[in-house]
Amino acid sequence: MSDRKLPRMLQSPAVILLLIWMLVPLSMTLYFSFIRYVLNNLRRPEWTTPSISNWRGLGNYEFVLKSKDFLFAIQNSLLIVCSILFLTVVLGVLIAVLINKSFPGQGIVRVLLISPFFVMPAVNAVLWINMILDPVLGLQGIAVAGINETVAGLRNTPLIGGFFSLWPEFNPISFRATQTSAYAVIMMVTWQWTPFAVLIFMTSLQSEDQQQKEAAILDGASAWSQFRFLTLPHLGRPIAIVVMIQAIFHLSLYAEIEIVSRGNGNKNLPYLIGEFANNNIGAASATGIFAVILANIVAIFLLRMVGKTLME
Amino acid sequence: MAIVAQSSKYGDIGRAILAWAVGLLFFFPIFWLVLTSFKTDADAVKPEFLFFFTPTLENYLNMTENYDYWRFATNSVITSVFATVFALAVGIPCAYAMAFKPTRGTKDLLMWMLSTKMLPAAAVLYPMTFLTKSLGLFDTHFMVIVVLMLINLPIVIWMLFTYFKEIPKEIIEAGQMDGVNTWGEIREILIPLAWGGIASTALLCFIFCWNEAYWTVRLTTTEAATLSKLIEGNRAPEGLFFGRLSAVSAAAVGPIIVLGWFCQKQLVQGLTFGAVK
CATH class of the missing domain: 1.20.5 (Single alpha-helices involved in coiled-coils or other helix-helix interfaces)
Structure with a gap:
């Protein structure tokens, strides 16, 4: 077999599977977003089966953009994601710097600290909203x-x-209430993802240039200026990566929101899609396309970043 | 170095205490969950039994009766194990080709695979429900396995690729000289050499499958429902069942937390796609 055919053959199962997984459902979403499609409608039963004759053009998009939930869901998504990002990065840097130097029991503290990351989202939410909050x-x-x-x-x-x-x-404070449930979600997800940030920053700190640091100490640099001018710049890239990976995960938060408040006053985009999908598939699909666009904006930056180091 | 060591003894002690405090603070909710799981439902909500109470195993012994725990746990194990095995079966040959027989398109292919991971699940919620229902696959193990495998396949391939890349090409080429065919190369040279990397990839994939909480909740009802679905279904006991709910939750996350301790390092590589070293 020629040298070119073989790699293709080995890769094709993965590629074909992922291609189907990506293209089939997404093109269905795209199609549904342009037609009138509802699950129940007694007066217009023809709308309950997807068909090109129910073409609605950009009507679903217009409907979604005009619904008051949509703007709120976008705002709320951004509030939740940005708060979590800010908190996890700040806490993550501080904790990573704190536990990076060796001290008695460092290994145990690491294990304690990383544990929240492995808790399944459903348990995380149930635990926080009931037993703690x-x-x-x-x-x-x-x-x-x-x-x-x-x-x-x-x-x-x-x-x-x-x-x-x-x-x-x-x-x-009742964290199931309309105004506060977003804070409960922010709290529990921050608890779960700060360990992730810590882990990544610690990995990165281990490759920090120690000689440079010692030179700085000899020159009488204060702990703060060491942190500000050596450690923080060194962490720039890992911070960017933590931000982007988390953004992608948290833009699709679902279980926590469902469990804390059933989306009561605390909808985000995935939750809104789920709500629309109970009946109005056209609107759910249009909202889905918006969610894809939002995720792609983040993804492009991440892919560029990862791509740079890829073949080193 | 002398200056660093001298810096300050008190500072070091203070730092160690602070570090321990942070570690314990982060672990506290898990500790609390486990502690509550040993209280009766009645004791669990009484302030006087906050830390001192008569521990009971009742909640764990009644897990089957209260929640049908083992059925959901079995589903979680079956779906996570098979999804991991299939992801490896598809991923190993693919990563092998990418690492040892790269072409100009390899980098783009890897990036494209990563980009499939970034598609928000909710965007394809209805089409997926529609497809699974019309194919008669709704609430079946098969469907859950396929979905879990597909959402983790990009990460699996990426991780394997970063491990395989570390293996010197000469070793693989030596195998080719001896006239071993591709499957032989993978089976007899690659897998034994990269065993550690493959094992940690499998472990991480298993953890992600176990914790998945979107598709396992939306595509199942009872037959193939996993632990995520079980917990999600008992979300708001309003204080009535704190004890038993804690027990079933602790049983759902305990094994995974322990597994997680063993693959901290791989987690960094797996989740950052090798971009942080």
Whole structure:
């Protein structure tokens, strides 16, 4: 067999499978996004089967753009993704620098720290929203009730009682509510993905130029300026990669949002698609195409970055 | 170096304490989940039993009765194992060709494979539901396996490729001289040489399959439902079943966390596509 045919033959199963996986469903989404297609409609039963005669042009896109949920879902997606990115990168850099130098038990701390990353999303959400954040029965509720009780007790003590009587009664926050459920999601995903950032930054820190650092120390550079002018620039590339990989993952967050609030006031694009898909397939598909466009904007940057180091 | 060592003893102690505090803080929710799993449902919501309580195994012993845990766990194992095996079976020959017989198109091919990973799942939600239902594959192990394999195939190929690239070409070529055919080369030379890399790729793929929570939830109801689906279905017990829910959750994530500890390093390579070293 010739040298050219063989690699093709070995690669073809993977390529064909991925090609089908990518093209078939996506072209169906594209097609559905241009036609009227609903699952239930008693007055217009012809719309319940996909057909080219139900052509709607850009009508679905217009419908989606005009629905008030869409703009909100985009904003909310961006709020969630950007908050998570900011928190994980900042925490990740700080923690990586903190635990990079050896100290007693470094290995154990690493293991403790990485563990959240392997928790399945469904368990993550169930654990946080119930056992930790529940305003009455979770740790939050118990802690707030404990503080209130202590403060109430201290009000009657002499001397310092006057100070504590100025304290308000604290109210636990319900994280299933409309305004707060996004924060619950941000919190739980940050908890899960900070370890990922730490792991990557630590890997990168290990290749930091130690000689340069020692020279800086000899020159009397402060710890801050070492961090600012040596470590942070060294981490520039890993930070960019962490940001992009996470952006791709978090743009399609779903389980956490579903479990925390069933999307109540906390929709993101994938959730909105799921909602539309209960009946209005045309709108769901148009929203899907928007989601693809959004993901592609991020993906192009990531691919460029990865591509550079590829064949080194 | 003397200056570095001198820097400050107190600083080092403070740093170590802070590092431990951070590690424990991040682990605390998992610890809490496990702790709650040993409380009865009634004790689990009582503030007086926060840390001190009579531990019970009741929640674990009743997992089958309460949640039918083993059925979902079996589905998770079956789908994750087969998806991993198939991904390797397709991925190894592909990565072999890319690493040892690269052509001008290899780089583009790799990038294209990566780009399939970036397609948001929700965008193809309805077509996938439609296809699986019309093919009669909805809620079957087969469908879950195929989907899990496909979403992880790009990562598997990438990881294998980065491992294979490290193997000197001469070793493989020596095999060719001896007249071994391609399959023989893969089976007798490549796989034994890259065994470590293949094992960690498999481990990581298995973990991703196990934790997958979009398609396993949307494409199953009961027959092929995995642990993600089980937990998702019991999302809001309103405090009634904290004990038993913690037990089933701990049983769902425990084995994977332990597996994860063994492949921290590979995780970096697998998730950053070799771009961070």
